[in-house]
Amino acid sequence: MKKVAFYTLGCKLNFSETSTISRQFEEKGYLKVDFQENPDIFIINTCSVTKNADKKCKKIVKEAKKISPNSYVTIIGCYAQLKPQEISEIEGVDAVLGAAEKFRLIELLDDFAKAQETKVLASEIQEATVFNNAYSINDRTRTFLKVQDGCNYGCAFCTIPLARGKSRSNTIESVVQSAHEIAATGVKEIVLTGVNIGDFGIVDGKRNERFADLVYALDEVEGINRLRISSIEPNLLTNEIISFAAQSKRFVPHFHVPLQSGSNTILRKMGRRYLRELYVDRVTKIKTLMPHACIGVDVIVGFPGETDELFLETYNFLNELDISYLHVFTYSERANTRAAEMDEVVPMKKRNERSKMLRILSEKKRRKFYTENLGQTFTVLFEEDVEDGKIHGFTENYIRVAAKYDPMLINELKQVTLDQINDKGNVEVLEPEFVFEKH
Numbered sequence: 001m002k003k004v005a006f007y008t009l010g011c012k013l014n015f016s017e018t019s020t021i022s023r024q025f026e027e028k029g030y031l032k033v034d035f036q037e038n039p040d041i042f043i044i045n046t047c048s049v050t051k052n053a054d055k056k057c058k059k060i061v062k063e064a065k066k067i068s069p070n071s072y073v074t075i076i077g078c079y080a081q082l083k084p085q086e087i088s089e090i091e092g093v094d095a096v097l098g099a100a101e102k103f104r105l106i107e108l109l110d111d112f113a114k115a116q117e118t119k120v121l122a123s124e125i126q127e128a129t130v131f132n133n134a135y136s137i138n139d140r141t142r143t144f145l146k147v148q149d150g151c152n153y154g155c156a157f158c159t160i161p162l163a164r165g166k167s168r169s170n171t172i173e174s175v176v177q178s179a180h181e182i183a184a185t186g187v188k189e190i191v192l193t194g195v196n197i198g199d200f201g202i203v204d205g206k207r208n209e210r211f212a213d214l215v216y217a218l219d220e221v222e223g224i225n226r227l228r229i230s231s232i233e234p235n236l237l238t239n240e241i242i243s244f245a246a247q248s249k250r251f252v253p254h255f256h257v258p259l260q261s262g263s264n265t266i267l268r269k270m271g272r273r274y275l276r277e278l279y280v281d282r283v284t285k286i287k288t289l290m291p292h293a294c295i296g297v298d299v300i301v302g303f304p305g306e307t308d309e310l311f312l313e314t315y316n317f318l319n320e321l322d323i324s325y326l327h328v329f330t331y332s333e334r335a336n337t338r339a340a341e342m343d344e345v346v347p348m349k350k351r352n353e354r355s356k357m358l359r360i361l362s363e364k365k366r367r368k369f370y371t372e373n374l375g376q377t378f379t380v381l382f383e384e385d386v387e388d389g390k391i392h393g394f395t396e397n398y399i400r401v402a403a404k405y406d407p408m409l410i411n412e413l414k415q416v417t418l419d420q421i422n423d424k425g426n427v428e429v430l431e432p433e434f435v436f437e438k439h
């Protein structure tokens with residue numbers, strides 16, 4: 001029995017895809033093992049957004065070869081699609097597969113026989129038009145279910161359309177079927193993932209279905225306790241979806257909505273499809289219907305043309321907005337993007353300073369959000385996340401909760417009253433007398 005090990009860099013989508021590819025191997029009789037367990041085959045799923053993707057990839061390959069010098073090393077993922085030749089020159093790499101090929105890996109590489117030459121199977125990204133269903137299982141308490149792939153937007157800074165191709169989706173029927181399969185394994189929470197999830201519904205190049213209808217259909221799936229939308233563009237997060245989530249049986253009051261900049265000048269330069277006024281409108285709508293909702297925000301600092309004044313616009317905008325946390329990205333140039341050609345480049349030192357300022361603001365926002373919710377009762381899904389004798393989990397509105405460790409709590413949903421914020425910044429539950437939630 002050949003042993004295969006996986007390594008995933010990047011986003012939830014990559015995790016769902018690695019998990020699905022690993023199941024393909026298991027179905028074919030391979031033994032899935034940990035990276036350290038002397039595998040015969042390594043599959044490394046890369047990311048192009050990750051800083052220093054090339055260095056990271058090289059490091060992992062080196063490590064793999066140290067563990068198993070005669071192993072077969074395959075590189076897949078966004079970075080493999082963007083730079084197949086560059087990767088093929090890394091010492092120790094046996095094969096590089098692009099976006100259109102990665103789900104046919106076992107068939108294309110056949111018996112994983114080592115050859116003199118590195119195999120490069122990466123078609124042009126235009127060839128990646130098929131949607132491949134994927135979800136993670138057994139890896140975490142929550143499952144990442146991929147419902148959409150690719151993107152038809154062309155934001156000036158982004159390489160994702162180059163790495164993943166045009167927008168395409170699963171069908172509602174097939175997603176619902178996957179949700180039933182996932183429920184049958186005992187997983188309690190599904191996180192819906194995609195590149196541009198609000199654009200769900202394009203099948204074979206035609207718009208057939210709507211994301212809102214997918215939301216309605218999934219809300220009816222028995223056996224899944226929670227459904228979370230991973231991230232959705234503000235212009236696609238409609239009143240219809242927000243209103244439905246507010247009275248849904250299963251969709252949780254947590255939204256992650258990319259903003260990228262609080263300055264309309266920069267938003268226009270980035271080629272985003274909304275202005276800050278729309279963002280305020282979305283936040284207001286969510287908070288009016290669900291005052292306890294958690295709202296996470298992606299923001300990029302140091303985009304070309306972001307003067308001190310324009311950055312301050314973003315800072316003040318976020319400071320005043322009723323949001324719960326930020327994911328801050330320091331802008332870095334990516335080859336073949338419009339932004340990489342733009343003037344008014346912001347010096348790296350300034351980018352880092354701005355990033356630091358927003359990270360501090362994020363902590364302030366998170367603490368305020370947690371404080372507002374103290375004394376209230378929520379449901380926590382405990383995960384296999386143990387640190388200093390404490391087990392952790394998240395409430396429906398994404399508050400990270402710590403409780404005294406008890407292995408019986410893993411993958412259990414419990415009602416808790418939020419007592420206090422501990423020195424690690426998590427909300428602590430002092431009274432471990434949990435009440436079982438009925439489902």
Ligand code: SF4
Binds near residue numbers: 151152154159161
């Ligand atoms: S919406 Fe913009 S940032 Fe998001 S994946 Fe598409 S092009 Fe990239």
